[in-house]
Amino acid sequence: MKSAVTSLAALAHEGRLAAFRLLVQAGGEGLAAGELARRLDMLPNTLSANLNILSHAGLVVAQRDGRSMIYRAQYDAMRDLLGFLVEDCCGGSPEICAPLMKVASDCC
Amino acid sequence: MKSAVTSLAALAHEGRLAAFRLLVQAGGEGLAAGELARRLDMLPNTLSANLNILSHAGLVVAQRDGRSMIYRAQYDAMRDLLGFLVEDCCGGSPEICAPLMKVASDCC
DNA sequence: TCCATATTTCCAGCATATTCGAAATATGTA
DNA sequence: TACATATTTCGAATATGCTGGAAATATGGA
Numbered sequence: 057m058k059s060a061v062t063s064l065a066a067l068a069h070e071g072r073l074a075a076f077r078l079l080v081q082a083g084g085e086g087l088a089a090g091e092l093a094r095r096l097d098m099l100p101n102t103l104s105a106n107l108n109i110l111s112h113a114g115l116v117v118a119q120r121d122g123r124s125m126i127y128r129a130q131y132d133a134m135r136d137l138l139g140f141l142v143e144d145c146c147g148g149s150p151e152i153c154a155p156l157m158k159v160a161s162d163c164c
Numbered sequence: 165m166k167s168a169v170t171s172l173a174a175l176a177h178e179g180r181l182a183a184f185r186l187l188v189q190a191g192g193e194g195l196a197a198g199e200l201a202r203r204l205d206m207l208p209n210t211l212s213a214n215l216n217i218l219s220h221a222g223l224v225v226a227q228r229d230g231r232s233m234i235y236r237a238q239y240d241a242m243r244d245l246l247g248f249l250v251e252d253c254c255g256g257s258p259e260i261c262a263p264l265m266k267v268a269s270d271c272c
Numbered sequence: 273t274c275c276a277t278a279t280t281t282c283c284a285g286c287a288t289a290t291t292c293g294a295a296a297t298a299t300g301t302a
Numbered sequence: 303t304a305c306a307t308a309t310t311t312c313g314a315a316t317a318t319g320c321t322g323g324a325a326a327t328a329t330g331g332a
Contacts, residue, residue: 061178067249068172069320070165090278102321104280109319123278123329134249141175141246157269177290198308210291212310217289231299231308 059114063137066113071098072106079116079129086128088121167222168248171241174221179206180214187224187237194236196229 067073074096079087087095093103107127110116114133119126175181183200195203201211215235218224222241227234 057178057181061176061181064172064176064181065319068169068176070169073165073169073172088278089280093279099322100279101281101323105320108280120279120328123276125279138246138249141242157265161265196308197310201309207292208309209293209311213290216310228298228309233309 057140060137060140062113063115063133066110066115069106069109071096071103072110075103075106075127076110076115076129079127080134082129084128086119086126088124088126089118090124092127165248168245170221171223171245174218174223177214177217179204179211180218183211183214183235184218184223184237187235188242190237192236194227194234196232196234198232200235 067076075092078092078095089103089107090100092098092107093100096103098106107116107118111118111127115130116127117130119128175184182204186200186203187195197211197215198208200206200215201208204211206214215224215226219226219235223238224235225238227236
């Protein structure tokens with residue numbers, strides 16, 4: 057619950073959400089902080105602060121590669137968050153869960 | 165995207181997340197504001213402000229019933245949010261989507 | 273070593289969010 | 303009408319979050 061709030065807060069910011077989505081799309085290769093800053097048109101220091109917040113929430117991890125820092129999305133954390141959000145849905149509310157099945161099956 | 169950030173911000177608060185989860189569990193009957201305040205041990209005015217934030221995000225709706233205000237979770241908004249969060253998962257990252265399938269099928 | 277690149281850290285200022293007490297509003301009941 | 307209940311609105315204090323400039327750190331190359 058505490059970590060869900062941390063993750064939600066990390067994603068509840070336009071720049072951070074956009075950064076996270078780019079990292080999800082980038083897949084296992086990840087993206088360098090500078091490349092993210094360019095694509096998102098953010099100042100490097102501002103982006104760094106925001107990546108730090110995503111990292112503290114466990115949604116991304118960083119790894120140094122030469123002069124660059126490569127950031128990658130952490131799928132486990134995202135899965136945990138999604139799992140938490142739908143956790144209660146069968147305790148009275150298949151209305152959420154059933155559409156979710158559709159989203160998931162359309163997607164995969 | 166903008167509405168996703170609004171919804172995420174609304175849920176990124178311990179009290180609001182707990183309130184929303186209670187409403188999800190409560191199902192179509194919903195819960196009165198006072199009942200929520202009792203269960204969550206929140207002052208009525210504080211809860212009211214927080215319900216207003218959830219309502220503004222479209223995650224709950226309110227309906228007067230006598231002296232009480234009945235709040236209900238809005239499943240469509242939650243489904244949209246979850247859909248948005250997994251939207252990109254197949255653009256390189258079935259790692260998120262596949263576990264989500266499992267979550268959804270375990271649940272329903 | 274010296275310099276350029278990549279990124280982070282520090283700091284200050286500004287904006288937004290959170291909470292609470294008190295007062296106001298709406299409804300039901302005697 | 304008068305009063306109790308349920309909830310919201312208002313206002314102010316406090317806390318937290320966000321941003322950008324400047325400086326610091328880390329790495330690679332000449």
